[in-house]
Structure formats: C-alpha cells, structure tokens
Amino acid sequence: MQQITNTILMVRPVNFRMNEETAINNYFQENISKENKAINALAQEEFDAFVKKLQDVGVKVIVVSDSLENDTPDSIFPNNWVSFHENGNVGVYPMFAENRRLERREDVLETLEAEGFLINNIIDYTSAEDEGVFLEGTGSIVLDRANGKAYCALSARADEELFIEFCEDFEYSPIIFTAYQTIENQRKPIYHTNVMMCLAETFAVICLSCIDDKKERKAVVKSLKENKKEIIDITEAQVEQFAGNMLQVKGANNKRYLVMSAAAHKALTVSQTKTIEKHCTILSSSLSTIETCGGGSARCMMAEVFLPKVN
Template identity: 75%
Template sequence: MLQTTNTILMIRPVNFRMNEQTAINNYFQEALDIKNAEINSKAQIEFDDLVVKLRGVGVNVIVEHDDKSMDTPDSIFPNNWVSFHENGDVGLYPMFAANRRRERRDDILTNLEKEGFQINNIIDYTSAEDEGFFLEGTGSLLLDRMNSKAYCALSARADEDLFIEFCEDFEYTPVIFKAYQNVDDTRLPIYHTNVMMCLAEQFSVICLDAIDDKKERKQVTKSLKADGKTIIVISESQMHQFAGNMLQVKGENDQRYLVMSKAAHDSLTSKQVADIEVFCPIISSSLETIETCGGGSARCMMAEVFLPKT
C-alpha cells in the first residue's frame, strides 16, 4: 500500500469564517475582529498561495469550489468528511457539527470519476450522526497505509466503537489513545488526532507530551518504532502552532515533500527541520487566517486521493 499520493483534493472557500458550532471543542479556534467577508477573502488568498506552491513542485491539486448557498464555513477542510483508498473504496464520515454535514457532496465524487478516477464502493458511516457518534475522517484517523495501522486519539469527534468498525472494514490494526491540551489550566481532549501527530513514509512528527497516560505514550512510541519510523518529537507549544498538522505528498518525479503552514515551519528548531529534511524538503505557506478562525491547518486542507485510474 502507498503511504503518499501525488493527487490532492482541495475545496476553495466562499464562506469561510469562524464556525461557532465547532468552537465548542476545537480549542485552536480564535475570533478575529474583522468582518466575515474580509476573513473569507484572506482565507482565499492563503488557499490560492498554497495551491500554487503545491502545483509548482508537481503535485496534482484538484480544486473544487464551495457552494455559497450551503453556508459551510469549514468546507476548506475536506479530509474530515471523505477518504479515498487504493482499492477504489471511499469512506464517508459522521461530523460533529450540523453545518459541517452539508460539506459532503456527491458532485465532488462524480467529478473525480469524470477525471478518470475509479470509485468501486462507498462505505458510509454517516448514519452514526443520528445516534450522536462521530468519526471525522483523516482528522480523527491517522492512517499508516503501508503497515495497515490506524492511530486515533479519542475525543467527542472520534468515537472508539466507530473507529474499530472502520479498522475492521478497511483492515487496519487500531492504535487507540487519548491526547490532551491545556485550556485555561485544564487538560481537555484534543479534537483531532492530526493536529498532534503526522505520519510520513519513514518518520512521524508527534507531540508525545499530549498523551498524558504513560502506558499509552509507550504503546504509540513502540508501534511507530516497530515499523521503523524515526520519531521527531514536538512540544505542546509547537503543536499549538500546528507543527503536528503536516502531510507528506509526492511531487514531480515522485519527489516527496512535507507540507505545513508557515507558523508550523517557524516554530520548528533547526534540528527538527534538519531531521525532517533528511527524508524530504519542506513546503510551507502562510495560513494565518485559516488557522486562527478555522482551528485547522495545512494537513486539514488536503484530502489525499489514492483511487485507481480507469
């Protein structure tokens, strides 16, 4: 199984703003004292700049445009509602916020098929929303596709039973733990696994300090080491600059790159940068507005497309 892909789906926002429905348990979100139209305009510029940088190194970026009538402020983060797999399977996921459920769009899947991608089977978990259970795609799930392992930090947006169901359906071994952050001197669950951990082919960037339980921390470390991954440890303060929210992609001639925001890049020490660049160059781009209002960063903006071509 491939761990990285050359093809990325990204959704250009038309109504981006701070989503009051997700701010309940996304403690990375902050309000900006500017009008929503200006927030969206700034987010579009940041989005376009990242797309240019990715395409500039040969990444195949498929850009779909959000539908303004849907009022989906977080549509810029498509990896939460869909995942695409090498065997032609597509996963559709139950979302915590009601206004995020409108992000799921059949026309996007149809457009991928028009582009020559093969969809064989749709595995739909969205009915779990009716019972109040959620599993937000590759925000909640970190997939080590090469070693058939899935990592998940449990939270209000990552239900354990649903996660195990996913692992059974897609034939992944589950690695389950809890990850926390300080919020007003209280340890509260981190909403998505992919803000505290990144999995690349040969390495992992992870905030081990977020895993408070020593046994769980040891279990995660042991699992990564068993697969021969180099572990690059980041601090909680670096995690809050989205240094865990990174994605490895393929560019021209199968060159690998690690994609992250400028804030994440700037937070890294020179040694951490050097440790990453042993494996691949870094691509970073300013995502300040998206990070502040959306509480997500570069990895959240990219849905990896592993589907076979017809």
C-alpha cells in the same frame, strides 16, 4: 500500499469564517475582528497561494469550489468528511457540527470520476450522527497505509467503537489513545488526531507529551518503532502552532515534500528541521487566517486521493 500520493483534493472556500459550532471543542479557533467578507477574501488568498505552491512542485491538485447554497464555513477542510483508498473504496464520515454535515457532496465524487478515478464502493458511516456518534475522517484517524495501522486519539469527534468498525471495514489494526492539551489549567482532549501527529513514509512527527497515559504513550512509540519510523517529538507549544498538522506528498519526479503552514515551519527547532530534511523537502505556505479562524491547518485542507485510475 502506498503511504503518500501525488494527488490532492482541495475545496476553495466561498463563505469562510470562524465556525461557532466547532469552536465548542476546537480550542485552536479564535475570533478575528474583521468582517466575514474580509476574512473569506483573506482565506481565499491563502488558499490560492497554497495551491500554487503545491502545483509548482508538481503535486496534482484537484480544486472544487464550495457553493453558496449552504452555510459551510469549514468546507476548506474536506479530509474530515471523506477519505479515498487504493482499492477504490471511499469512506464518508459522521461530523460533530451540524453545519459541517452539509459539506458532504456527491458532485465532489463525480468530479474525481470525471478526472478518471475509479470509485468501487462507498462506505458510509453518517447514520452514526443520529446516535450522536462521530468519526471525522483523516482528522480523527491518522493512517499508516503502508503498514496497515490506524492511529486515533479519542475525543468528542472520534468514537472508539466506530473507529474499530472503520478498522475492520478498511483492514487496519487500531492504535487507540487519548491526546490532551492544556486549556486554562485543565487537560482537555485534542479534537483531532492529525493536529498532534503526522505519519510520513520513514518518520513521524508527534507530540508525545499530549498522551498523558504512560501505557498509551509507550504503545504508540512501540508501534512507530516497529515500523522503523524516526520519531520527531514536538512540544505542546509547537502543536499550538500547527506543527503536528502536516502531510507528506509526492511532487514531480516522485520528489517527497512535507507540507505545512508557515507558522508550523517557524515553530520547528533547527534540529527538528534538519531531521525532517534528511527525509524530504519542507514546503510551507502562510495560512494564518485559515488557522486562526478555522482552527485547522495545511493537513486539514488536503484530502489525499489514492483511488485507482480507470484503465
């Protein structure tokens, strides 16, 4: 199994703003004192510049535009509702916020099929929403595809039983823990695993101090070391700058890039940057409006496409 891909699906926003329904447990979101129309225009500018940077280095980006039919302020983060796998399977996931459920669109899958990708099987977990149970795609789950492992920090958006069911269906070994951040002197679960952890081919960027339970922390470190991943440990302050929300991709001539926001890049220390650059090139883009209002960053915006091509 490949760990990284050169093909990314991204959704261009039409109605981006701070989503009041997700702000309940996404402590990264903040209000900006601008009109929604202005916020959306800024988000579109950031989105377009980001897409161009990816395309300029040879990453294949399939851009789908959001539609004005539904009120979907977070549609820019498609990796939460869908995941694409090498065997042609597609996972469709139950979402915590009701207005995020409207992001799931069949025509997105049809777009990929029109691009020549093969979808064999759709594994749909969305009925779990009726039970108030959620698992938000590769936001909740960080996959080590090459080694058949799935990492999940439990939260209101990542249910343990459903995660285990996902692992059985997609044949991954589960690694379960809880990751916290300090909010007004209280330890609260981080809403998505991919905010504090990124898995690349030969290294992992992770905030180990977010994992309060020593046994859980040890188990995560042991698992990463078993697979010979160099561990780049980041701080909670760096997590707040989205330095955990990164994705490794392939560009032209199979060149490797670690994609992140400008804020994440700036938050890295010289030594962390050097360690990453031993493995691959850093590619960063300014996403400040998207990060501030959306509470998500570069990783959240990219749904990796691993589907096989039709012969």
